[in-house]
Every structure is written in structure tokens, then in C-alpha cells.
Amino acid sequence: MKQPKLAITTLAVLSALASSAHAQDGMPITVSGFGTGALTMTNSDQAEFNRVNQAGGVGKDARPGVDSNFGVQVTAKWSDTVSFTAQGLVRKSPTNDQFGAELAWAFAKIKLNDDFSLRLGRVGLPVYMISDVRNVGYANTMLRPPNEVYRQVNVDNADGGDVVYQHSFGDTTVTAQAAIGRAKVRSADSNVEFKPVISTQLVVENGPFTYRLGRAQANFGVYDNSSLTGLVSTLNKVGLASVANELKLTYVKGTFTSAGIAMDYNNIIGQAEYAKRKTETRLVPDTSSWYIMAGYRYGKFVPFIVHGDVKQDSIRDFAALPTTGPLAALSAGANGAIKSGLQSTTGIGLRWDFYKSAAFKVQMDRIKTRDGDGYFLNAKPGFAGSTVNVYAAAIDFVF
Template sequence: MNANIASLRIAVAVFSMLGCAAALAGEDTPRVTIGGFGTLGVVHSSEHQADFTANALNPGDAGASRDWSATVDSRLGVQLGVIVDSKWSAVLQLVSERTLRDGYAPVVEWANIQYQATPDLSLRVGRIALPLFLTGDYRKAGYALPWVRPPVEPYGAIPLSNSDGVDVNYRWHIGDVNNVTQLSLGRTELSLAPGAHAQARGLAGLSNTTTAGALTMRASLLTADLSVDIARSLFDGFREFGAQGEALVERYELSSKRACVASLGFNYDPGQWFAMGEIGRMNSRSYLGDKTAAYFGAGYRFGDLTPYAVYSVSRANMETSVAGLDVRRLAAAQAVTAAQLNAGLNQLLAAIPRQNSVTLGLRWDLYPNYALKFQYDRVTPLHGSTGTLINVQPGFRSGQPITVLSAALDFVF
């Protein structure tokens, strides 16, 4: 199903349900709020044999494709909120950003209806933000972030930002410590290219956000039955080589594999300065890898100016190069095919990010609801890895530091 058609159906269903809720509540004139956010950004990468991107589902083309690119960070979001009464409400958020298939066509990011059962317990149904990472609820709203973009090592590893299903939020307190525990169930499906799809079924997430004064911490766990068929022809080729090919298919093909993500993060912001960091492990039990990513960042506010720095890493918890099929006992024609399949598999494994990044930046809140940001990233894919880069060309040399320069104007309205 086309993603935009599916998104439209979800939005229509949600607001039809909201109309029923309004009728039950006896409300004729629900309160409506409209707002939005956007980013106008440009990015330059010194690497001419690959493209820099924030995540692989919203590809940029800074580097090999273009010297300067506006597609890495630029987006526009519009949000409609409807409050029926003290218990029933709904939200619809549309986001237009560069996608793999549909360019800048608007996509329904959120579309859900909420029932506030008690002051501390709420339930939602529809398209809902995934409970992942500190900034998971607002990662696309650049104005709410101190940086131009979230660190690509952890956030690019899990580009999914929502699911279709239900969630339950419960607020509870221990003295002056406030907690929000969220349980979510759902599924999501993405069209990556003609004939290629990604599906996450049986998606279940649990997160807890703790706030104590200036300190916020979030722990989250997410699991799903994941399938991505973008490398289907490669694994069909391996199947032609009998038992040893089937063993490689079983190990590396991403078809109905139970994927897991666990993350822990903190943000300490007493006002004049802030420090924040996160660590996460993602295991797909496939060629997408088992990896750990983390970052630590800090900044200091001088009036309207906020300089900041971030250090990020990504590491593989598995082999990223394998022998593959044994070509020694194969006929010449079969050996050539087997070698090509082995090279294709190792190219996939090389894309498991092993990378270090150092970020320096400056945020200028030049006007209410407007922030101008300048950012320098020194990105180093480790030897044998392509890091988080995409569109990698044959002349790419791993292990060389890459300079990425970014400028962005973030705004909310």
C-alpha cells in the first residue's frame, strides 16, 4: 500500500473517532489549535565518494551527489490539535521532508486520539511516536534541539519514529521525583523503493521517563518482528549454493527476525548550561547488525548564544567481514558467482556503522521562535567501515576523517 494513502486513511479514521467522541461528550465546538515547525538547512561534506545523511530513510545528498545540499535537514511540519473536553483529544501532524521514494510529499507523522482516563492515566490509539531516545518525541522539530540534528550514530541507527497501534501512559511520583511510564503496541510499514519494503510487526515498547529537578532520564526497550527485503536478490543467489548458502541466508537475511533496541539517556539542564548523553544497543540478528552507539554533549548559554560540543561513537558487536561461500571446490563459473555474492554480503556488513564523530556548534536565538545554528562535524568511519554514509562509490577510502559543515534556521509557529 502506498505510504501516503495509508497515512491518509489513518488520519481520516482518527478524526472520525474524534467526531464520535465529541458527540458522546455533547460538545458542539471543540477547541482547535494549529502550529508547526520547520528547518531550512544546508550541508557540505568534504567526502566526494559518498553522501552524508542524518538517517538512511531521509537521505541527504551532500558529498558525492552535491557539493552543498539542502536535503539533509530541511523539513516542514504542521500540527493540528483538537480538544473535545477534559478527557478526549486528538492530534494530527504532517511532515514534509526528503524521503527515499516520495521526495518531499507530506507524510502523516502522528495521527492519534487520546482518552484521559484519570489525571495520571491516558490511552492513545492511532499513529504514535515511538518511545525511543531522549528526543524521540520531538526529534524532527529542530528548534527544540540544541544541535542542528540529533547525533547520527544512535539516531540514524533507528530511523523509525512512529508506529500504528495503541499506547498507555501512566504518571507516578516518589516524593519530588516524577515518572511517566509508557507501554506501546503496534506495527509500522515503509516503502523503501519500488518492490522493496520494510515491516515491523508485533512491535512492543516500554519506556520510563524520570524527572527530578533539572535532571531528566529516559530508559526504553523496543522489540519487533522485522523484515526488510531490499537485499532479496542477494540472498536468493545464496540459496542456489545448497546448505552453505542456506546457512548464510539464515544468519544474515532480514526476514521475520526479532530485533531489539535498548537505550538509556540523561539530560541535566539547570539553566545556564546543559549536559546530556545516551547509549543504545540495537540487534537485528541480520546484516543490519548488532551495534552499540553513544554520545555525550554539553553546552553553555551566553544570552542568546549557545556554543556546544558533542562526541559520538558507534561500534559493531559482530564480525563485519566474513569468508562467505567456500569457492575452492566450485567450478569456475560458480566460483565467480559465489565471489560476487560474498562481496555483496561483505558490502552490507561494511555498512554497519563503526565511526567516531566530534561536533562543535553554535546556536543563536536571534528572534523569538527562531534559532540560527552553525555546526562543524569531524566524522571518521573506522577502517573497513563506511560508517553512516550512503551512496558509497568505488573510490571511497575508509579510515579518513571527513569534514561536514552545516547551517540551519529552525523555527516554530
């Protein structure tokens, strides 16, 4: 079955199950959804712009895949303390240049008391400030979260569970969340397994301000990647075991620590995040990344500006490797494998809430790559260090 048909079938089944359950046993059912219909293009055919976990991107020809998605969420309330939630999501596939369907959430929620709740099943991981709504365009001012930060950890959910604490102290609401589970992220050339992955966050809301601290840690491994496996094997064969040992593929420990703040004060809107990624393998480099967004509300219109950047904290080459002779190609491969995409983005955009549950957005980003191709796909020779403009228009909606 082709991916688009599978995607439509999956969402249809969620809706059908909701209707069936309501009809058979009277269990209260809530069906909601969200989506984005967008067209995205760039001013260059030398490389493709994409978002995290997408196998294909876009060039000069406008395409809907990069920024478009559709989701349906069904919640069944068993009792005052127990409920069940499933969320299906259709978006661009990480394994091929098509749309695919996935079961993003599927959990049972148990309310332990007024402050604590427990969720068991497939739950979203609180990795970023907008983790739960990163795919819900309508919930965000920007058309998309900045790649500079939101590509650093590519896992959205885990099979396991979490505990959430929420309590209000006067005008301040405190939410603490801890999640643990196992996850697998598939791509066109490899699989990454996280077992376990642990993610925690603390969110404090007071008036127009929201403050967040988060940390995720995991043991992970990269599998089924023939090029990386071959590189490590060859380094060992030619006596460069010390270099190979720095390119661990399995049983790798990694952490991601982040802090964020959001503000909606009078007509002023602001949001910022700063994050650091650290791992035990040079194949997933240590990075520091950040962005800041500011906007101003004029009635139903919100013009905004956003800037993001990322830098690599770990070394970008093995200085001891030979650059000439029979091992030059192997050295180039090893040095290329440990380089993270470096780029900065400056974007401007406009959001128009033309309907009570829909918003129209336009956004233009100017992306400057440095010392490589940044986060672009399928770059042609000579692209490194280029500057690319990305244009997008979208309608976000919820129901």
C-alpha cells in the first residue's frame, strides 16, 4: 500500500473507532484535530531545504511537503480518573520523499490526585519548549520552529510513560514532568534506537511569562548505516583504532539541556530558547544552539522576526590524520562525518488570524551556511558556505 493511502486510512480508523466506542458503550469521546496546508520554496536548486526527520526537501519549485501536516486526536474518558488518548499524524516521511502516517501518541492517563497524573503507553517527550505542540502550527506564532535548535534531538515520543505534577501557587502555576521509555527513529539510511531515553522539564507560568528548564538523556545507537559502519571498520583495519574509538556507533550516552522563556504582554510577543547537546561520539557532535523571536499584535495581525544560530563545540576535524597519500580519502571521510551542520537563520513573517480557528502565515528566512552545507539535503558541489532564501505560505487550523 502506498504511503499516502496508508496515512488516510490510519486517520480514518481513529475517527471510526471513536464513533464506534461512543455508540456501543456510551463512553464519552472527544475528537479534535489540527493541520497545516503550506507551500514552501527557495531561491536555489543547489540544495534542498527540509525540516527534521524528512528524507526530501524543496528547491526552487514550490512544494507542499515540507511544512504541511494533518493530525487527529481521539480521547475516551473511562471515568473521572482514567482516560485513553490516541493521536495520528500525517507528515513528510523520514524514509522516502512521500507523506506517511504515524501513531504519535497512544496512552492511558491515570489521575492520581489533584496534582499528579500518570500516563502509560506512547507519550510525547518534553525535549523542547513547544514539544507537545511543535506540529500544531496554529498554536505557534512562527510558521515553523527554527531548525538551528529543533534539529538537535530528532525523537518526538517514546514507548513508556511519564509523571506530571501541576499545582498553582497564587498567580503562579508550576508544572513538572518526567518521562522514560524507548524510541526508534528511522531514516532513509539508518535507524537510531534510544533505550532508555529520560526527559524532564520544569515549567513556571506567571502572568504573561512562561519559563522552562529541561534536560533529556539517553543511551542510543546508530544501526543499519553501511557508510558509517564501513568507515569505522576501515579505520580499524588500517591501524587508526584511536580515531575509530571516537566514532562510537552503539552504547552511546548523550544529554540535551535547554532553557526557554515566552512572553505575551499587552501586544508584545516574545520567545527564546538556548540548548546544549553533548554525546560520547564524534559522529553526533556537541553543539550549542539558540533562537529568539519577537512580534507585535495589531488586532488580528502579528508581524514577527526570528533569528537562530548553532555552533559546534566539539572538534570539526582530526588534525593527526594524513591529508595526502593513500589514506587521504579515508581522512576526508572521517573528518566529514564529525562535522555538524552550521548555519544561522534570520526570518521575518506575518500571522493573520482570519478565522476563530484558522490562521494564515507567510514567512521568509535567509539562511547562511558556514564551513559546510548547513542542514540542507542533497547539496551539489560548491554549495558549502552559500546563503539561501526560503519562502513559505501556510494556513494553520484546528478543530
